[in-house]
């Protein structure tokens with residue numbers, strides 16, 4: 001009975017990363033990159049993964065596609081719609097990438113062939129997923145229409161360089177959602193765009209994702225943006241998840257000093273003037289982080305006890321947090 005229930009839960013989750021640790025070997029030494037990362041995305045849910053550069057966001061999201069660094073050793077598990085990604089053979093992985101998971105990257109120009117027409121890009125994507133050429137050609141204009149591209153038939157004949165960055169990212173979104181995947185990985189999808197275009201693209205992504213019931217893992221360093229669009233958010237620091245909470249509660253009452261510092265470092269304009277406080281020190285990779293709490297060198301609340309071991313997760317308010325004294329983290 002319990003097994004059946006667990007199987008049903010696994011099916012409902014678009015993504016379940018469970019206790020994922022990952023290390024590579026460089027010049028004969030072990031370099032740990034992720035430690036005990038657990039991230040869950042239910043179908044239809046929007047989940048944020050935030051943290052400074054190098055915290056492990058891309059490594060985590062790419063693990064859902066089975067794209068790991070060369071020679072990586074892992075413990076823990078990654079399942080997408082119940083399929084074991086880390087144990088999958090090449091054929092299963094290919095099938096998974098074709099049908100169940102799509103990814104949108106930061107720079108659309110880097111991930112689309114510049115010498116092929118946009119129409120070919122879209123129809124090839126559909127055909128790779130088993131749609132006939134005739135049906136693919138029929139569906140392509142609708143796909144572009146849905147993402148707000150005017151004159152879709154004309155657009156299909158154009159080349160990527162004839163589109164602005166924002167318009168090209170719309171094309172990528174159309175392609176990524178054309179197969180109605182269960183999981184969409186969006187790794188900094190708007191970082192290369194100006195603010196207005198960013199808002200339009202994020203709005204479109206949300207609308208499309210909700211319409212298809214797709215689970216989305218939204219990777220960004222922008223906590224304000226994540227809080228605005230995500231149901232839940234994971235905060236990452238030095239290869240670990242340090243806090244998880246709903247978007248609203250994380251914004252209102254952060255429980256980890258790092259989350260609070262990230263909020264203070266973002267140029268939000270809620271008050272009369274934006275006050276931006278940079279986080280002291282620089283972000284660290286897991287391999288160079290101190291023992292105990294990785295953030296303690298930069299933390300204004302750090303005490304000796306913070307060096308004694310990695311803080312275990314505990315519930316505090318609406319958060320699950322890896323900090324010994326979250327009650328001292330005032331909002």
Ligand SMILES: Nc1ncnc2c1ncn2[C@@H]1O[C@H](COP(=O)(O)OP(=O)(O)OP(=O)(O)O)[C@@H](O)[C@H]1O
Pocket residue numbers: 024033051052053054055056057058059060069070221285286
């Ligand atoms: N293939 C690899 N081999 C060795 N180290 C790697 C590899 N890929 C990433 N890393 C290291 O792992 C850490 C996390 O990298 P990752 O790309 O996941 O960071 P990120 O949070 O996505 O950062 P950014 O915001 O800059 O994109 C970094 O220290 C990076 O140098």
Ligand SMILES: [Mg+2]
Pocket residue numbers: 057058059187
């Ligand atoms: Mg990244």
